[in-house]
Amino acid sequence: APKCMLNNPFKIFLSCFMGVLISCSVPANDQELINKLKSARSDLEYKILGPSDIPGFFELQIGNDSNFYVSSDGKFLLDGDVYLIGDGDFSNVKESKFSQVRKIAMSKINKDDLIIFRANNKTKAVISVFTDIDCGFCRKLHKEVPSLNASGVEVRYLAFPRAGLDSKSYQKALSAWCSDDPKESLTDYKNGDDKPFLECGTNAVAEQYRLGLELGISGTPAIILEDGSLVPGYRTAEALTKIMGLKS
Incomplete structure (x- = not known):
């Protein structure tokens, strides 16, 4: 087996x-x-x-x-x-179904509610990342974003404060999403800069956290590819571009 x-x-x-x-x-x-x-x-x-x-x-x-x-x-x-026995391989039945569920869910999200780091030139691929500002591997992945952008990968962040909606991680995420410059604020928090907390009328952080739970997200970073496939945990930019077929 x-x-x-x-x-x-x-x-x-x-x-x-x-x-x-x-x-x-x-x-x-x-x-x-x-x-x-x-x-x-x-x-x-x-x-x-x-x-x-x-x-x-x-x-x-x-x-x-x-x-x-x-x-x-x-x-x-x-x-x-559950694995389906096929010709020469075993395929995870649940993952195949969940990929479609995740793909549809990502397509319905309002892009204005995301923090997006766009590709430098032509966009060749898009990844959606459930992130926790206080997660060490999320911070490590964030340092790969410039390389991903240079390779034509657009990175879309969704908030997933693992400690829940009453945590400091949630407050930091909310502050980043409420900032006048969300990308800069998110980066500052991931670099350990504990700036004053901000509040605004957005429900995006709470909604994205609940969506993550519905999609079975339990750890971060959780990277969702365009076909709905889930890549759990930290990956280098080189590894991700290979997974997406952008590099051999």
């Missing part, structure tokens, strides 16, 4: 209330299925996302994590990645 699959094995859990589940009938709708899940763990929030590629299973979101599957009879819960 490939290494990626060994690192992401299926974990099949039988509910501690198995006797209750076995005695119940097959759920007629999403709510009945959620009720079964609630009978096992009432402290969690569940959302049925729809039928999955595994026969007899539905995609399930628990809290902000959408990497679960529940059987249509409510007896089994799967946690992990």
Whole structure:
């Protein structure tokens, strides 16, 4: 088996209330299925996302994590990645679907709500980056932006303060977005310049943070390519341009 699959094995859990589940009938709708899940763990929030590629299973979101599957009879819960066996390779089913979701989400964002570092000349590619001002690897990635711009890559920043909307990271992000010169302000904060906090009427930072949660973003930097693919973590400008096919 490939290494990626060994690192992401299926974990099949039988509910501690198995006797209750076995005695119940097959759920007629999403709510009945959620009720079964609630009978096992009432402290969690569940959302049925729809039928999955595994026969007899539905995609399930628990809290902000959408990497679960529940059987249509409510007896089994799967946690992990599903791989489609193809000719010569394994493909991650969830990632393929999520790429389209991310692509559509990025296309609907108002560009006026983003902090954009444009390509120096002709734009050859665009990346959207969920960033946390206080994240060390986000700061490291920001130092690669001039090289990315020189290579024809436009960098669009979205705010994702990992500590939440009550944190200093959120206040810094809000200050950058509210600044008269957002690019300069964002750069100053990433360079460790703790300037006075600003406030304005924008909801962009909070909305982008919530969007990140909906898209399954849990760490930063989270780089989304034009096709919706997710590149997690720090990459050099050279590595990113190779991933995007701009360099061999």
